[in-house]
Amino acid sequence: MKLLDFIAQFSDERSCKEYFRDVRIREGVVCKKCYCTKHYWLQSKWQFQCSKCGFRTTLKSGTVMENSRLPFQKWFLIMYLMTSTKKGISATEMQRQLGHKRYNTIWGIMHKLRTVMGLRDDLYQLSDMIEFDEGYFNVEVSKKQKKSLKRGKGSQRQKNVAVMAESVYLENIETFEITKQCRYFKMKVLKDQRTGGINETIEKSLDEKSIVFSDKNKSYFEIDKFIDAHIMEKSTNEMAVTTLRWAHIAISNAKRNFLGIYHKIKGKYLQNYLDEFIYKLNRRYFKSIFNRLLVACVYPYWQTSD
8 A cells, every 4th residue: 555545545533443443344343241243333432232242342442452542543554654665664763753752652562563463474374395494583682691691601692583485396388497486484483492392383384284395404303293294405505595595585684674673672572573574575465464464453363372
């Protein structure tokens, strides 16, 4: 969606509320009291009323906006600015653009939206042929960690991230040239570098009929228990630009993206930033990511995970 179109469509608070109401009606409202899905709209109250028990649901209730006092128009602007560019935007810049007084409010809303993005992508598994590798992302360290680094107790400044790319081999009928097209990605911060963390990530992220390509890391030896086939190659420079090409491109682009926007990223929030990056990357061919994010925000599943 172009900026001029966004301004014309959502020029005031009422237009935003009406659009959000229509999205909720289309996607369905669930009663918190009896779990009934049939509701009536009360125009005078701007609320949904359950046809079974009469319980009323406000526009924001049951969505990512619940308990927020921020106007709908500002929520819409935040969602639009986060999805309108490939690179993203920092909370400081978002606060400046909106003219909002409190930085923490804007920061908290952006992380809520990143959580929604991650939960939305978690509904899907990668399939077919998968490139699997790991990337190391620099994160901010605490004062205690800085002291440990000075004493030589190992690096705490990097987080290990599993990177998965769903690639498909294509063959040109005339030239017989083989190329790879990439569809979807996943990036998950690993709890540990041992086999258990890898296996858990593979089981949750990939379809059991997938074929995985990776290097000969010792932590990958049990991957074949969760997928159809596992092909391992010795790690070389050539392998990085052929077999694991898209996984390495994703790692490089993510690092460059974070470096250019965010001053420092705390380790416990790294997954949120990765979720935003992957959400937009997987929808790079969509005409309007804003509309897709708005739909994701009305589902109650985001409340089940912290």
